[in-house]
Amino acid sequence: MNYTKMYEALRKVLGNEQIDFAMSGRSSALIELWSRMYEEKAPWLHNTDNANIPATIAGEIARLTTLELQSKVEGSPRAECMDAVYQQVLGKLRVQTEYAFAKGSMVFKPYITPDGTIAIQYIQADMFFPLDYDSEKMTRCAFLDQFRKGNEIYSRIELYSMSGDSLSIKNRVFIARTEGTLGTEVPVGTVPRWAELAEEMQFSGIKKLPIGYFSVPLGNSRDSGSPLGVSVYSRAIKQIEDADRRYSQINWEYDSKETAVHIAQSLLKYNPDTNSYEYPGGKERLYRGVEYAAGAQDKPLLDVFSPAIRDTAYYNGWNQQMRLIEFRCNLAYGTLSDPNNTDKTAEEIKASKQRSYDFISDCQRALQKALTDLVDAMAFWCDIYHLCPAGDYHLSFQWDDSIVVDAKAERDNDRADVAMGAMALYEYRMKWYGETEEEAKAAISEISSTGEVIE
Structure with a gap:
């Protein structure tokens, strides 16, 4: 519509x-x-x-x-x-x-x-x-x-x-x-x-x-x-449009630099039924027939086409474009871009997570x-x-808040607080087990009475 x-x-x-x-x-x-x-x-x-x-x-x-x-x-x-x-x-x-x-x-x-x-x-x-x-x-x-x-x-x-x-x-x-x-x-x-x-x-x-x-x-x-x-x-x-164009450039870089073997027709077998030269079975994509002239006769010749691929430069540009899109769309760095890239400092990454x-x-x-x-x-x-x-x-x-908060790290910190006495065990249970204060204290009392080790 x-x-x-x-x-x-x-x-x-x-x-x-x-x-x-x-x-x-x-x-x-x-x-x-x-x-x-x-x-x-x-x-x-x-x-x-x-x-x-x-x-x-x-x-x-x-x-x-x-x-x-x-x-x-x-x-x-x-x-x-x-x-x-x-x-x-x-x-x-x-x-x-x-x-x-x-x-x-x-x-x-x-x-x-x-x-x-x-x-x-x-x-x-x-x-x-x-x-x-x-x-x-x-x-x-x-x-x-x-x-x-x-x-x-x-x-x-x-x-x-x-x-x-x-x-x-x-x-x-x-x-x-x-x-x-x-x-x-x-x-x-x-x-x-x-x-x-x-x-x-x-x-x-x-x-x-x-x-x-x-x-x-x-x-x-x-x-x-x-x-x-x-x-x-x-x-x-506009940034998404530019990213699509860069994505096209990366794809073209790989397609245009695909390895090929230029081969003289004299090395190929001629099939009279189809009136064509046949390439090695299953290798049609690899070989390209070329006529090489050297005086009065063609010379048998193989020439490998395998130029270097400039993927590193292209992907660096793509990655920076993704970073720009992440910023404009309120996403944390690494959501679309390479999360292993170290160009951003820890504080910048933390700020981007907070923004998200x-x-x-x-x-x-x-x-x-x-x-x-x-x-x-x-x-x-x-x-x-x-x-x-x-x-x-x-x-x-x-609602979940794990975008910024690392639940496992927070839980480990709370366990350490319980061990040093800075946090009561019933408070820990209330927070992580979803219990009321009465339920948490009752559970702790029951565990203590059975002699189980409380961590």
């Missing part, structure tokens, strides 16, 4: 909705560029090899953000009901956040299935249109759902709109024959896939849109007036807010359709 064209088409059909569009043509073009880079369709790849750097960056940041995340909806039978769905979301979170980090944002959108259960739709940035914001939150947005049948493209625009404490949800359906357009509007009920959907629903007493919106916590250096999230590699586009940790922490806070809003949205639909029993609920989170 051409996101920019679809955004312009959406503006036309929503012209009478009195919307102050938060997006601009520039914002939509950037989202489209980030998407193409992630999907290995960057505009410079038509004559350049692809090192697949954008997907690597997005995947690594998603891994670091969701590493060992533990979260649960707790507090009542209602919470248990919602937690069953929520745990399925957590199981898919690493993959889905990778798309979000690549394209700038993502929406977690609960919906009711035909069999009356709640499910979650993961809507990537290039299938979602933020439309309006107040000072703190999004108040209007549109979701695009498309499918093709024969020569016709069916599009459904689902518009969420808040005014005060009132929520309006509208469905509009269009049929087109050309990509990048919406085409002719038709009644929702005329398309079997969407026949059960209402054209409009109204709700009151609403504080926020019933969705979880995750936005990458970075400033938009290309469109500073935009409230939308940006790709994690938005500040390294700070960014991942920001991402975790943004993701925690989005997941909290998702659970609230699930509760909203559970109330509307009476899917779960009444009751309170709360959401717990436990």
Whole structure:
């Protein structure tokens, strides 16, 4: 889908909705560029090899953000009901956040299935249109759902709109024959896939849109007036392009310097059936037939072509380019570049890890807010359709911090503190075994009473 064209088409059909569009043509073009880079369709790849750097960056940041995340909806039978769905979301979170980090944002959108259960739709940035914001939150947005049948493209625009404490949800359906357009509007009920959907629903007493919106916590250096999230590699586009070109140069260096044997045709066996000279079996790639003239007759001759490969200089340049990309994308040195390179001092490496940790922490806070809003949205639909029993609920989170902290080294230090009396043994157990103070002291007492050695 051409996101920019679809955004312009959406503006036309929503012209009478009195919307102050938060997006601009520039914002939509950037989202489209980030998407193409992630999907290995960057505009410079038509004559350049692809090192697949954008997907690597997005995947690594998603891994670091969701590493060992533990979260649960707790507090009542209602919470248990919602937690069953929520745990399925957590199981898919690493993959889905990778798309979000690549394209700038993502929406977690609960919906009711035909069999009356709640499910979650993961809507990537290039299938979602933020439309309006107040000072703190999004108040209007549109979701695009498309499918093709024969020569016709069916599009459904689902518009969420808040005014005060009132929520309006509208469905509009269009049929087109050309990509990048919406085409002719038709009644929702005329398309079997969407026949059960209402054209409009109204709700009151609403504080926020019933969705979880995750936005990458970075400033938009290309469109500073935009409230939308940006790709994690938005500040390294030119550097990634240069890296792909350097990657192509390295590949060409190896291809162009491949060892070959120039051999006179007089040394080859002639096959009259094929009217050609035959190279030694399985060695066609190694030998190159050349005619050598020396007076009236060819002379049998072998000439080995095996020039030196300048890989060290090329890889040094590649490594420095990776360092620049790491810095611009808030990754620690050694994530993309050679971790064994000693050009950076220990303090610089430590600072880069701290920078990465700070960014991942920001991402975790943004993701925690989005997941909290998702659970609230699930509760909203559970109330509307009476899917779960009444009751309170709360959401717990436990994030991993091993980007900077070496857990093994920290644990060894704590053991040393216990041995010298600077840390109580029950404190050690509370920290590393996840026990309460009472549980830790009881375990120590039990171990002492059995005469076991306590280390």
